[in-house]
Amino acid sequence: MQNTAAVAASGKRMSAMKMKKLEGNVKLRIAQIGFLAVLLLLWEVGARMGWISTFLFASPGKICDTLSNRIASGELFHDIWVTGKETVLGFLFGSLLGSFLGLLLWCSEFVAKFSKPYVAAIGSIPVMVLSPLVIIWFGTGIASKVAIVTFSCIFVSLSSAYEGAMQVDPDLLNLMRSFGASKFQIFCKVVVPSSMTWVVSGFKMNIGFAIVGAIVGEYISSDAGIGHMILMGSNSFHIHVTLAGLVTTMVFVFVLNIAVGALEKVLLRWKR
Amino acid sequence: MDENVKLEAKGIYKEFDEENPITILRDVSFVAKKQEFVSFVGPSGCGKTTLFNIIAGLLEPTGGNIYIDSEQTTGTVSSQIGYVLQKDLLLPWRTIEENVILGLEVRGMKKSEAKDRATEYFKSYKLDGYQKKYPSELSGGMKQRVALMRTMIMEPEIILMDEAYKALDYPLKIDLESELLSTVKENKKTVIYITHDIEEAVTLSDRVYIMKARPGEIVREMEIDLGVDSTRMNERRASKKFNDYYETIWQSMGTSK
Numbered sequence: 001m002q003n004t005a006a007v008a009a010s011g012k013r014m015s016a017m018k019m020k021k022l023e024g025n026v027k028l029r030i031a032q033i034g035f036l037a038v039l040l041l042l043w044e045v046g047a048r049m050g051w052i053s054t055f056l057f058a059s060p061g062k063i064c065d066t067l068s069n070r071i072a073s074g075e076l077f078h079d080i081w082v083t084g085k086e087t088v089l090g091f092l093f094g095s096l097l098g099s100f101l102g103l104l105l106w107c108s109e110f111v112a113k114f115s116k117p118y119v120a121a122i123g124s125i126p127v128m129v130l131s132p133l134v135i136i137w138f139g140t141g142i143a144s145k146v147a148i149v150t151f152s153c154i155f156v157s158l159s160s161a162y163e164g165a166m167q168v169d170p171d172l173l174n175l176m177r178s179f180g181a182s183k184f185q186i187f188c189k190v191v192v193p194s195s196m197t198w199v200v201s202g203f204k205m206n207i208g209f210a211i212v213g214a215i216v217g218e219y220i221s222s223d224a225g226i227g228h229m230i231l232m233g234s235n236s237f238h239i240h241v242t243l244a245g246l247v248t249t250m251v252f253v254f255v256l257n258i259a260v261g262a263l264e265k266v267l268l269r270w271k272r
Numbered sequence: 273m274d275e276n277v278k279l280e281a282k283g284i285y286k287e288f289d290e291e292n293p294i295t296i297l298r299d300v301s302f303v304a305k306k307q308e309f310v311s312f313v314g315p316s317g318c319g320k321t322t323l324f325n326i327i328a329g330l331l332e333p334t335g336g337n338i339y340i341d342s343e344q345t346t347g348t349v350s351s352q353i354g355y356v357l358q359k360d361l362l363l364p365w366r367t368i369e370e371n372v373i374l375g376l377e378v379r380g381m382k383k384s385e386a387k388d389r390a391t392e393y394f395k396s397y398k399l400d401g402y403q404k405k406y407p408s409e410l411s412g413g414m415k416q417r418v419a420l421m422r423t424m425i426m427e428p429e430i431i432l433m434d435e436a437y438k439a440l441d442y443p444l445k446i447d448l449e450s451e452l453l454s455t456v457k458e459n460k461k462t463v464i465y466i467t468h469d470i471e472e473a474v475t476l477s478d479r480v481y482i483m484k485a486r487p488g489e490i491v492r493e494m495e496i497d498l499g500v501d502s503t504r505m506n507e508r509r510a511s512k513k514f515n516d517y518y519e520t521i522w523q524s525m526g527t528s529k
């Protein structure tokens with residue numbers, strides 16, 4: 001009896017600790033949101049009182065109006081759809097292909113060493129430099145943007161996955177060999193799963209590169225998309241449009257981060 | 273060749289680094305008889321792990337040969353050998369059960385069949401109920417037990433153990449060693465064991481090889497008979513002969529430096 005009471009008491013203490021932590025988290029969130037609200041409020045008030053130039057800096061209210069107008073007209077969703085398709089497709093192509101090739105390099109030291117300077121050279125080309133060429137080669141439609149995004153993602157994933165594969169404990173390889181495992185078995189059962197942490201971290205980095213790639217592609221040539229919206233806004237000095245595009249980008253990246261976070265939970269569920 | 277010999281190494285040499293060769297192992301020869309517990313003691317860096325990698329067929333010796341049941345196996349991995357490496361090396365993304373059947377899987381056994389076979393091992397290794405846990409949820413001692421189980425489930429005739437219990441605290445080490453000794457005696461295995469620890473070598477072994485470093489050589493071979501039947505470490509250690517063996521090995525390690 002005493003025992004169960006003690007267990008129950010310690011259980012209570014545990015949940016009390018959890019509650020405290022949760023409370024702390026809630027407080028932090030409230031503070032963060034409050035800070036943002038105050039900033040936005042100051043901006044809005046400043047704009048209305050004429051302390052801040054709405055021509056150069058717009059105002060939160062105007063940005064909200066722009067967003068809600070464009071939501072109502074369906075324009076915003078079309079732009080998000082266009083950029084989203086480019087980003088997600090290019091991200092998947094680039095990240096998956098890059099990770100696959102990077103892992104595969106583990107199989108041949110010769111190929112890895114041989115390709116190293118080429119990978120380094122091509123990987124060092126800034127996406128801005130390559131984009132005009134890609135537009136010429138792939139046209140002004142979605143294909144060229146997907147190609148740019150793929151290019152932006154592939155090298156990060158390739159080097160991250162290869163790095164992960166090379167970090168595998170040589171003793172693990174010895175263990176597998178002592179079981180009589182073939183190179184293919186070692187690759188599938190040890191190298192690929194133990195590199196997953198690195199593959200996922202490549203994915204995470206690529207979210208940023210993918211969105212940059214898509215928007216840069218749209219800057220160069222496009223008739224829709226978030227990049228197009230931002231560009232049009234600033235070309236015609238409609239700062240509120242540009243800023244509305246910026247907000248949209250932030251929300252979009254936020255959603256992508258959540259998606260990759262969910263993927264991480266699945267792939268690395270053995271970690272805690 | 274002696275019928276009783278399970279594994280024999282003849283004149284093993286090993287050099288690393290072709291341009292500026294350093295001899296790591298020089299003329300190492302030894303035998304492990306059937307069901308014998310043979311230990312190697314020697315200072316760090318004398319080439320014990322290198323010798324094990326050669327015995328296991330993971331490394332080619334520069335010279336010499338390995339024989340199992342009088343058949344030459346140099347440089348090839350034999351299914352008769354189970355190798356427990358210096359670290360537990362459990363795969364963190366696999367459950368304990370999946371870790372235990374890793375070797376069987378590599379051999380091409382069906383997962384369901386392998387898991388069936390694992391069931392009794394989980395019982396006899398006192399890990400029943402831990403099948404679905406991940407290695408991160410187990411203590412160091414449990415992990416070592418899983419590593420041993422992963423090797424034993426392959427039913428090897430010869431078990432190589434490279435300081436498998438080094439990282440554990442003393443009482444746990446004593447427990448696991450007692451368990452090991454009774455398991456291998458029961459299942460009639462031949463064990464070749466590496467340790468730094470003279471006490472451990474005397475308590476566990478039927479025979480001890482003492483090595484020195486630079487280059488790694490065997491300086492002495494010693495038969496051990498504590499005259500105790502028990503497989504409990506503390507009871508074996510209480511043998512009157514223990515101190516003499518300990519002292520002799522200590523002396524030959526000291527003079528070999």
Ligand SMILES: Nc1ncnc2c1ncn2[C@@H]1O[C@H](COP(=O)(O)OP(=O)(O)OP(=O)(O)O)[C@@H](O)[C@H]1O
Nearest residue numbers: 288289296314315316317318319320321322323468
């Ligand atoms: N692949 C390698 N290339 C070059 N030198 C090596 C290699 N592997 C081991 N050595 C060297 O061989 C020597 C023996 O190493 P080994 O790991 O066999 O020693 P050990 O007796 O197992 O030591 P410890 O007790 O610390 O585990 C060391 O000096 C080590 O630096």
Ligand SMILES: [Mg+2]
Nearest residue numbers: 320321358434
């Ligand atoms: Mg060693």
